[in-house]
Amino acid sequence: MVQDTLFSAGEEVELRPIADGLVRTTLGRGAWLDFRPGWVAGAGELFGRLERSVPWMAERRLMYERIVDVPRLVCFYEDCAAVPDASVEEMRRALSSYYERSLGEPLETVGMCLYRDGNDSVAWHGDRVGRSSHEDTVVAIVSLGATRRFVLRPRGGGPAFRIDVATGDLLVMGGSCQHTWDHAVSKSRRPVGPRISLQFRTRGVR
Numbered sequence: 001m002v003q004d005t006l007f008s009a010g011e012e013v014e015l016r017p018i019a020d021g022l023v024r025t026t027l028g029r030g031a032w033l034d035f036r037p038g039w040v041a042g043a044g045e046l047f048g049r050l051e052r053s054v055p056w057m058a059e060r061r062l063m064y065e066r067i068v069d070v071p072r073l074v075c076f077y078e079d080c081a082a083v084p085d086a087s088v089e090e091m092r093r094a095l096s097s098y099y100e101r102s103l104g105e106p107l108e109t110v111g112m113c114l115y116r117d118g119n120d121s122v123a124w125h126g127d128r129v130g131r132s133s134h135e136d137t138v139v140a141i142v143s144l145g146a147t148r149r150f151v152l153r154p155r156g157g158g159p160a161f162r163i164d165v166a167t168g169d170l171l172v173m174g175g176s177c178q179h180t181w182d183h184a185v186s187k188s189r190r191p192v193g194p195r196i197s198l199q200f201r202t203r204g205v206r
C-alpha cells in the first residue's frame, strides 16, 4: 500500500545543513558516495509540486533491434533556474557550494525522473556522456516520494553496494564513480508508490 504520509502537502520545503548526519563511503578505485538522510524537510510537499508542474516526457529507445518504452518519465533542465519551483535552484546552490572543492565548478543542470511505480527503473549505467567518461566529477541525487533501492557496482565486476533511498534523502556520487562504477535503480516486486529523483550535474556531463 502506498503511504500517503510520504506525499503530504502543506509543509514548508526547507533544506537542512548538508553536513549533519552525512556519511561518506569510500567505494574504491577512486570513487566515493555521500549519503545524507532527510536533507529535504517537506519532501512530500515538494513531490506534489514537481509532479504537477514539471512537463514529464515519455521516451522510447532502441534496444536489441526493437524500439521500447523507457520505464520512467523524464525532464531535463539545462538551466536549473528554469525549473518551475525555486527550491530546486536553492538545492543546486547549496550543493555547488558544499562540493566546491571536489568540483572546481558549479553544478548547473538538473535531470528529473519520475518512477511511477515498482515497474519503473533505470538499468546499469554510468553518467559518461561528456567529460565524466574520463574525468572525476560529482553527481548529486535528491530523492522524493517512495523509497527505492539504489545499487552500484564496479565496472568489469565486483561486489555491489546497495542503499535504500527514502524521501528527502541526498545521495552524492563523487571522484571516479561515473567512469569506474555503474549504478542503477532496480525494479521492485513489492508494491511501491511513485518516486521523483533530481540529479544535479556540472554542464557537459550527463
Ligand SMILES: O=C(O)CCC(=O)C(=O)O
Binding pocket: 111, 113, 122, 127, 141, 150, 183, 184, 185, 197, 199
Ligand atoms: O533516479 C535515480 O536515483 C538515478 C537516476 C540516474 O542514475 C540517471 O538518470 O542517470
